Amino acid sequence: MTKIIEQFMPTLESSEVAVIDLPDGCSANLPDFTTEAYKDAYSRINAIVIEGEQEAHDNYISIGTLLPDKAEELKKLARMELKHMRGFTACGKNLGVEADMVFAKEFFSGLHGNFQKALSEGHLTTCFLIQAILIEAFAISAYHVYIRVADPFAKKITEGVVQDEYLHLNYGQEWLKANLGHCKEELMKANKENLPLIRSMLDEVSKDASTLHMDREELMEEFMIAYQDSLNEIGLDNREIARMALAAVV
């Protein structure tokens, strides 16, 4: 009979299921940072992060050319991204890894091209969607996942970056919020074109990320949370967000 009771479905009565104890950040969860496999994967992931911060810097400076009266504010934002880039460069050096920047440039080329095209056509909404929503959400979500499995030095650096990201006002988000009335259509269109890129970028790095103990499933979930938060913040309702998110799965 004991056997029978042990087979009970987990229920509201918590005592009937086993307690599982696996705290985040416990050593069992952390990868071995010294292996060749780790360093090899890190050379690409680290490069993506460095390139991502560089892109963010360049993009904010570029957006400043379309919004001359906000150029100073955007420059400040851009400077912060450069500071982050330097921090992440130090993370690679600390592990003795050389970042594969060629890979990273190629990795961002789709988004980069779309941003440049929108910029040349003066499509500010699309520029902000790519930089302030998609790239920012991609970065912050990856940092959240990374912090849980990073080496102690990189963990500290990344925590500082995340702190910065929460402290500074997301200027693009604010602009989209203020202009939502007349930019919604372009926002939806730009999203449809660019959100699938984020998904394929995640797919492209998932093997390397998993070597760093970052799950693809968790990365995608964190991205969707950050993405949903941003869209919510700029004033879209749950159904509109659901419609936009659809572009990530089809």
Place this chain on the structure above:
Amino acid sequence: MFGLIGHSTSFDDARRKAMELGYDHIAEGDLDVWCSAPPQLVEDVKIVSPTGKTIEGTYIDSCFVPEMLSRFKTARRKVLNAMELAQKKGINITALGGFTSIIFENFNLLQHRQIRNTTLQWERFTTGNTHTAWVICRQLEINAPLIGIDLSKARVAVVGATGDIGSAVCRWLSQRTGVGELLLVARQQQPLEELQSELGGGRIATLEQAMPEADAVVWVASMPRTLQIDSSIIKNPCLMIDGGYPKNLDTKFDSLGIKVLKGGIVEFFQDIGWNMMQLAEMEKPQRQMFACFAEAMLLEFENCHTNFSWGRNNITLEKMDFIGDASIRHGFSTLNLKSQFQAAAA
């Protein structure tokens, strides 16, 4: 504001519901997509108590489905992300429904207080177990006499006696209801002995010993799908209160003398303009809900913004009195046999 964190009873149900709500991107996805789906604020609801007090709340679907139970990290993330969302939305008191509180407790989530830039404040959450325990006790007290069981002479078995809800039910039945004999059934011997000594009575029994002896059985652990109990060994009449999750007792017992009642379910005195209880397969989804959800509403009605039900074995009779009084005052009654709803105060 109060909050309810719930989930669908199966992956298929979840997809159907998401489609109805216009969340096509999730509905069309496979289980992997659901594993990556963020929690959703699904519905806002306004509730007016018979006292005239109005409260507002939100239903959050964690996008967890029971099929994820074997994926420890996924299940953990679903619960913590839904709790973070509730807190970020400024909700004062949120009930952890269905598997949410089970995952919280059994996967030891107390140590995961920091979720991104949010430090979870436990005082904003409740398991709802105090109200559930009180409702189950009242269901026994109200319904046993209806089928000819005199509780003062009856043997009542509590299956899952040593857990949070089970031990509270035992305390109430031995000190308030005064049942003929209390049979304590649970998996582990030591907590059973501790409970027996705390209660100053009750007989420890195996499920096999208890079943033919019991006039009423309170299940706060669900039956395993594979378990079959020969109905002919069970007393006639016998009242079975299905207080576990998920509720599957009615498929196990079909004999005429055995009455199965869904335990821990309450009904509000008027329709609530919401859709969410259809998910939980309530008979009257506009009024009926899990008692644990109702606990968040009661705490909001009472401006009692604390983690009222939290941790293990903290449910006292005084707390059950408090939540029971509030339950009656604000228009809830217990689910009773044959869909007859009687005021719990009767």
